[in-house]
Amino acid sequence: MEITEKKHPLLIYIVLFAFGLMLMPAIAAAAGSKDEQAPGRSMAQQATKSKKLWRTSDHAKHKVLQKDFASGAELTQACISCHSEAETQFHKTIHWTWLADPAEENRQYGKAGNSLNNFCISTNKTVDAGCLSCHPGWGNTKESAVNCLVCHSQTKMNFDEAITDIKGFLEEGDDESKEIAREIQAELRDAAQNLGLPARQNCGSCHFFGGGGDGVKHGDLDTSLVKPSKTLDVHMGVDGQNFTCTRCHTTTLHNISGRVYTQPAATDRKSLVEDDLTNKITCESCHTDQPHKSGQKMNEHTDKVACQSCHIPDFARVNPTKMSWDWAKSGKLKDGKKFKTKDEFGKFDYMSIKGQMKWAKNVKPEYHWYNGVIKSVTASDKIDPAGTVKVSWPVGDRQDANSRIYPFKVHIGNQPYDKMHQTLLMPLLSGKQGYWNHLDWDTALSVGQASMDLPFSGEFDFVETAYVFPITHMVAPKAKSLSCTECHSKTDSRLAHLKGFYMPGRDVSKILNFAGWGAVLASLIGVLIHALGRFLSRGNGKNRKED
Amino acid sequence: MTINNGKMKNIYLYARFERLWHWLQTLLIIILLLTGFEVNGAFTLFGFRTAVEVHNFVGLTWLIAFAFFVFWIFTTGEWRQYIPTTKKMISVVRYYMYGIFRGELHPVPKRKEAKHNPLQRIVYLILAAILLPVQMVTGFLYWGYNSWGDWGLSWLSLQVVALIHIAGAFAILSFVVVHVYMITTGHTIFAHTRAMITGWEEVADEASVGDWEYKTKAKTA
Incomplete structure (x- = not known):
C-alpha cells in the first residue's frame, strides 16, 4: 500500500519544541541552583554556631591578681596559684622547648636545635639572644618563668619592658620615679586581670613577625590579620565570623594543633561528622570532604586538591611578604657606614647587615604534592651545592593516596655554606660577636658554628636555597576562589609544572588535534569543491535532459 | 535540478519517532561538540565550568536517549536498513563522483524498504554501531573518572x-x-x-529502479 497523502507536521514541531523546553530546566539544574546552600557551609555553621564563650571566673575579682607585681616570676606565681598544672604542661610544649620530635633525637629538629631557614638562618641553639624576644618566658632567657600574659592577656602591652621599667624606676627611689613605677604597675595589673583565650593579637605578636618583621616569613600571616576584613580572611574577618586562631588551632594540655614540621598537622582526614572530638585543624574538620553542592565537580577534586589550592587565590594580599634574601650581597658600606634602602612598599630591600631582599604583594602560590610532611635540611646535614638546596620542601607524590596538590610560598635564599664539610653554616647575627655588629663573616661563622657544636673549616661560599611555607590562612570568600581555567588552561595553568597525569583543558595531544582539525578541514574543502563542481556543471544536466 | 518532470511521487519515509530521534540527536551533538571542544581548549564560549557541566549533562542525556533508539530500531526491524551491502555501491560512488555533475538520476532512489543507499548504510552503521557507542563509553568513563577505583578500572x-x-x-x-x-x-x-522534518520524501516514480536490495525487501515485506 502506498500512502500519498501528506501528513501535517505541526504535531512534530510541538513535540520537538516541548522536548527542547524540557531540557532547559534540567540544564539549569545541572549548572546548580544559586539559592541552595552548600552542605559544607551548613556543616561548618553548625560546628561553630555557639559563638559566645561562657565563663565562671572574673579574673579582676581574684585577690591574687589585685596587687603590684615587681617581677615576671611573681606574676606567673599568681597564675599558677590557681592553674597549678599550667606551667608544667606548657614546659612540655614546642612553644616552650622549640624542639620538634624528641623521638628523632639525633636529628635535633626545632629552632632550638639543628633546624635552620634561609632568613636569619638559625637561633644558634638560642645562643643568639635576639631570637628569644619571641620565647614565651620573661626576659630574653630560656630559664625564666613562663610569661602567661603574652598569650592570655587581652591587653596589648610589652610585658618584659614593663617589668624592666618598674624595676628601673623603683631603683631610682625618688617620689616621681616611684609614682611612674606605680602607674606602670597599675597598667600591668589591669593587663593581668584582663585575661582570656589567646586572641589573634596574642598569637600574632610572634607569628605575624616570624623572620624578624611584619609578614617576613609566612606570606599568609601578618599584622593585616589582627583586624582582617572578610575579603582577606573569610573566617577571621571582623565583619564576618571573627574567628580567633584557637577556633581552628584547638588545644590539648597547652599543645596547640596545626604545627607542620616533620609530622602532618593532622594524620586523619576526619570531619566532626565522623568524630565529634577530632581536632578542628583541617578545613574538612568542619566543612567535610564533600563540601560543595551535590553533583558539583569540585567535590570530585577534594581527593587530589587541597581546599587551600582554590580558596586562597594569592597570599600577602594586604601587607607584602619577603620572597628572597641574598646574604652574599650584605656587608656593603656607604661612606664607610652601614646603610639601608627601601622599595616601593616602604620595606627594606637592601640592608648592609642583611643583604639584598625582595618583597612582593598578591603573590600566586606555587603548587606541590603534599602529604602534610615537610622534609628539612638541618645544620648537620650534607648538602649538594651544585643546585638550589631545598632547606625545607613538601613531601608528597601523585601516587600517594594521602598527598594532595597544595599551595606554598617558596622563599629563595642565598646563604653561607662550608665548602669543605658541605654543610650549611649558622652565623651568629646579634650581639657583640654577631655579624650585624662587625660584618665579618669569618668571625660570625666561627662563633656561630661553635655555639652549635658544629665544625667550620674556614672555607665558605654562598649557595642558593629554597624554603617553603604551606599557605593555609587568608582564605578568600567563595566568590574569589579560583575559576577552573586558572589550572585547566593550555597557556597559563597554575599547575603547568605538575607532570605525570592528564588534566582536561591543560593537556592536549598536538598530533591528535592537528590530525583532527586537518580531517575536519579536508572534509570541508572536499564538500566545497564538490559543491562548486555541481554549481558549475548545472548546465550539463539541463542540456542533456532536454536532448 | 531538472529531473522533476512529472514522474515523482511522495512517500512517507521517516516515522515520527525517527524524525524526533534525528533532530534530538542533532541538538545533542551540536551542544556536545561546542562544549566538548571548549573543554579541549579550542575556544572560549560558555566558560570552562559551564561547558563541563552542560557537556556532562547532555552526554548522560544522550546515553539514556540512545537506549530508546536502540529499542526502537530492534523492535521495528529497522535495524535491517543498516545491513551493509556492496550491491550498487560502485554506481553510488560513481554517481557522487561523476553522474551528479552530469545531471544523472540517483542510481538508488529511496524506498520505504530501503531508505539508505549502500554508501549511507555503511556510513550510518559505522556511526551508530561503532563511533557513537565508543563516544558514549569513553564519555561515560571520563565522567566517572573518580569512581574508577570502585569499578575496578584503576588500570x-x-x-x-x-x-x-x-x-x-x-x-x-x-x-x-x-x-x-x-x-x-x-x-x-x-x-x-x-523529508526529515515532515517524514515525506519526493522520489522518482520509476518501477525499473526497484529491486536492488531484495534481501531487505523480502524480510520486511
Whole structure:
C-alpha cells in the first residue's frame, strides 16, 4: 500500500519544541541552583554556631591578681596559684622547648636545635639572644618563668619592658620615679586581670613577625590579620565570623594543633561528622570532604586538591611578604657606614647587615604534592651545592593516596655554606660577636658554628636555597576562589609544572588535534569543491535532459 | 535540478519517532561538540565550568536517549536498513563522483524498504554501531573518572580515554560537515531536509529502479 497523502507536521514541531523546553530546566539544574546552600557551609555553621564563650571566673575579682607585681616570676606565681598544672604542661610544649620530635633525637629538629631557614638562618641553639624576644618566658632567657600574659592577656602591652621599667624606676627611689613605677604597675595589673583565650593579637605578636618583621616569613600571616576584613580572611574577618586562631588551632594540655614540621598537622582526614572530638585543624574538620553542592565537580577534586589550592587565590594580599634574601650581597658600606634602602612598599630591600631582599604583594602560590610532611635540611646535614638546596620542601607524590596538590610560598635564599664539610653554616647575627655588629663573616661563622657544636673549616661560599611555607590562612570568600581555567588552561595553568597525569583543558595531544582539525578541514574543502563542481556543471544536466 | 518532470511521487519515509530521534540527536551533538571542544581548549564560549557541566549533562542525556533508539530500531526491524551491502555501491560512488555533475538520476532512489543507499548504510552503521557507542563509553568513563577505583578500572589511563574521546569528536565533526552537505544533493537543495522534518520524501516514480536490495525487501515485506 502506498500512502500519498501528506501528513501535517505541526504535531512534530510541538513535540520537538516541548522536548527542547524540557531540557532547559534540567540544564539549569545541572549548572546548580544559586539559592541552595552548600552542605559544607551548613556543616561548618553548625560546628561553630555557639559563638559566645561562657565563663565562671572574673579574673579582676581574684585577690591574687589585685596587687603590684615587681617581677615576671611573681606574676606567673599568681597564675599558677590557681592553674597549678599550667606551667608544667606548657614546659612540655614546642612553644616552650622549640624542639620538634624528641623521638628523632639525633636529628635535633626545632629552632632550638639543628633546624635552620634561609632568613636569619638559625637561633644558634638560642645562643643568639635576639631570637628569644619571641620565647614565651620573661626576659630574653630560656630559664625564666613562663610569661602567661603574652598569650592570655587581652591587653596589648610589652610585658618584659614593663617589668624592666618598674624595676628601673623603683631603683631610682625618688617620689616621681616611684609614682611612674606605680602607674606602670597599675597598667600591668589591669593587663593581668584582663585575661582570656589567646586572641589573634596574642598569637600574632610572634607569628605575624616570624623572620624578624611584619609578614617576613609566612606570606599568609601578618599584622593585616589582627583586624582582617572578610575579603582577606573569610573566617577571621571582623565583619564576618571573627574567628580567633584557637577556633581552628584547638588545644590539648597547652599543645596547640596545626604545627607542620616533620609530622602532618593532622594524620586523619576526619570531619566532626565522623568524630565529634577530632581536632578542628583541617578545613574538612568542619566543612567535610564533600563540601560543595551535590553533583558539583569540585567535590570530585577534594581527593587530589587541597581546599587551600582554590580558596586562597594569592597570599600577602594586604601587607607584602619577603620572597628572597641574598646574604652574599650584605656587608656593603656607604661612606664607610652601614646603610639601608627601601622599595616601593616602604620595606627594606637592601640592608648592609642583611643583604639584598625582595618583597612582593598578591603573590600566586606555587603548587606541590603534599602529604602534610615537610622534609628539612638541618645544620648537620650534607648538602649538594651544585643546585638550589631545598632547606625545607613538601613531601608528597601523585601516587600517594594521602598527598594532595597544595599551595606554598617558596622563599629563595642565598646563604653561607662550608665548602669543605658541605654543610650549611649558622652565623651568629646579634650581639657583640654577631655579624650585624662587625660584618665579618669569618668571625660570625666561627662563633656561630661553635655555639652549635658544629665544625667550620674556614672555607665558605654562598649557595642558593629554597624554603617553603604551606599557605593555609587568608582564605578568600567563595566568590574569589579560583575559576577552573586558572589550572585547566593550555597557556597559563597554575599547575603547568605538575607532570605525570592528564588534566582536561591543560593537556592536549598536538598530533591528535592537528590530525583532527586537518580531517575536519579536508572534509570541508572536499564538500566545497564538490559543491562548486555541481554549481558549475548545472548546465550539463539541463542540456542533456532536454536532448 | 531538472529531473522533476512529472514522474515523482511522495512517500512517507521517516516515522515520527525517527524524525524526533534525528533532530534530538542533532541538538545533542551540536551542544556536545561546542562544549566538548571548549573543554579541549579550542575556544572560549560558555566558560570552562559551564561547558563541563552542560557537556556532562547532555552526554548522560544522550546515553539514556540512545537506549530508546536502540529499542526502537530492534523492535521495528529497522535495524535491517543498516545491513551493509556492496550491491550498487560502485554506481553510488560513481554517481557522487561523476553522474551528479552530469545531471544523472540517483542510481538508488529511496524506498520505504530501503531508505539508505549502500554508501549511507555503511556510513550510518559505522556511526551508530561503532563511533557513537565508543563516544558514549569513553564519555561515560571520563565522567566517572573518580569512581574508577570502585569499578575496578584503576588500570585505565585517563589520557587514553580522553584522546579516544577527542578523536571520536573529530570524526563526528567531520561526519557532520559531509552530512550537512550531502543532504543538499537531493532533487532540490532542501528536499532531504524537508523529508526529515515532515517524514515525506519526493522520489522518482520509476518501477525499473526497484529491486536492488531484495534481501531487505523480502524480510520486511
